[in-house]
Every structure is written in C-alpha cells, then in structure tokens.
Amino acid sequence: MEEPNQEHDDIDAAVAVKSPAGEQMVTTSQHHFDDGDNSFSVTIIENMKEEYGLFVWPCSIMLAEYVWQQRSRFSGINVIELGAGTSLPGIVAAKVGADVTLTDDFNRPEVLANMRRECDLNNVNCKVLGLTWGVWDEAIFTLCPNIILGADVLYETSAFDDLFATVTFLLQNSPSSVFITAYHNRSGHHLIEFLMFKWGLKCVKLIDGFSIMPVDKASGLSGNIQLAEIILDDDKLS
Ligand SMILES: C[S@@+](CC[C@H](N)C(=O)[O-])C[C@H]1O[C@@H](n2cnc3c(N)ncnc32)[C@H](O)[C@@H]1O
Secondary structure: OOOOOOOOOOOOOOOOEEOOOOOEEEEEEEEEEEOOOOEEEEEEEEEOOOOHHHOOOHHHHHHHHHHHHOHHHOOOOEEEEEOOOOOHHHHHHHHOOOEEEEEEOOOOHHHHHHHHHHHHHOOOOOEEEEOOOOOOOHHHHHOOOOEEEEEOOOOOHHHHHHHHHHHHHHHHHOOOOEEEEEEEOOOOOHHHHHHHHHOOEEEEEEEEHHHHOOHHHHOOOOOOEEEEEEEEOHHHHO
16 A cells, blocks of 8 residues: 655644654644635644544545535535545544444544544544444444545455445435445456445546546645545345
C-alpha cells in the first residue's frame, strides 16, 4: 500500500507531540470546507506511529470532498462509515446534517477511541461502533443506513469478500441505500466488477476522484483514485 501523503495543503495547523524518544507521534490536521456562504473546518487527530486507521488517507480527503459537494443528499439521513479510521468523510456528513455512525474494526479500540475524541473536538454527535467486516454482531442488525461510506477500504484483497458481505447486508437492510466508496484503482476494475457480480451489486456512478477536487486540495494528493456509487442489482434479486 502507498505511504500516506503527509504534505497535502490542507494540513496547515499541525500540533505535534513528541514521544520520550523524541519522535513525532500525534499531530492534527485541519480540513476546510467553504462554498462562499457556509464554511467549517474539521480537525483530525493523526498518529504517525500507528498503521492504517490513524492517518488521513488520500481517499478519505476525496470522499469527504464528495460528501461536501453532495451535501444536499446528506441532510437528515442515516449514514454509516465503514473502516472509518480518522473519519473525515463521516464527520463532514455529520456537519452537513446527517445522523452518522462511525465504525471500524472491533479489534482496534485505539482507533475507536480516537474517533470519539474527534467527535468531541469537532462538536458532532456521531455514534461510534466496533464493526468488523464479515462479522455479524448484534449491533449490525439494528443499522439501517441510507448511505454507507468507505474510504480506502478496498486495499487488501483478502478482506474484499468480508467487506462486500457487510456492505451487501447493510444495503439489503435499508431499501434504496447506496455504498459510496473512494479507492485506489491499482489493478483495474476486474476484481471489483467480479465481486459486485458475485454479491448481486452494481455500480451506478464511477468517476475519477481528482475530477471533483479543488486545485488547492488536489495538489498534495497522488494515485489513481476512483469514486464509485454501488447499489443492489435488482435484476439479480428477481
Ligand atoms: C487504509 S485505512 C483507511 C482509513 C480511513 N477510511 C481513511 O481513508 O483515512 C483502512 C481502515 O479499515 C479498517 N479495517 C481494516 N480491516 C477491517 C475489518 N476487517 N473490519 C473493519 N475495519 C477494518 C482499518 O482499521 C482502517 O481504519
């Protein structure tokens, strides 16, 4: 997997904390959203010594921007973010009026604790839930999301089936719901197309992530990132 990009322009107010060994461990990044009439900033806590769940990955920045640009869709609806990590898209969804549940691997309590701190820091009232893909804990049966978000959750092929199993379950639980994901397209869409077919899903929108990014936010990002909207394929249900 590619290294997280620590140089994106929207990290403009970093606060560093040093470990006893003098290494930088914890930092915050500020992410701005502004349409001229309305604006807000989201503060994200990142831990440079941790893996995966405690960085803001480029997919997360793109998905958060997509949520902001599509904000009229998010007002008053139920949103779940899967593999949320530092949770930027979910927090933006909450800022624009969605009722948000942030989730990550049940076995990563440090990631879940970081999410709670971020909700406090950003004055949003999201639920935080340990939800491991492919695991059917009681809590998942109560979730009825209108929109499921997932940033950079398609990165380890061995986990794809578990992720798609969870996504399919959630889509079936909430009619007309949609999974919106941003992912690195490293080896073409064949595997994702195969998995959508296997799980009875279809892609209704596929765009280049950079096509929606303002120049100032795109300049520090790299990679071939796609944004996809995926729904249940009704033709396969009948
Ligand atoms: C590459 S990180 C992306 C984090 C965040 N969405 C972002 O884009 O900044 C992948 C995330 O998926 C979570 N994850 C990995 N395997 C998981 C699983 N089996 N169930 C639930 N979450 C998982 C990790 O803890 C991590 O937060």
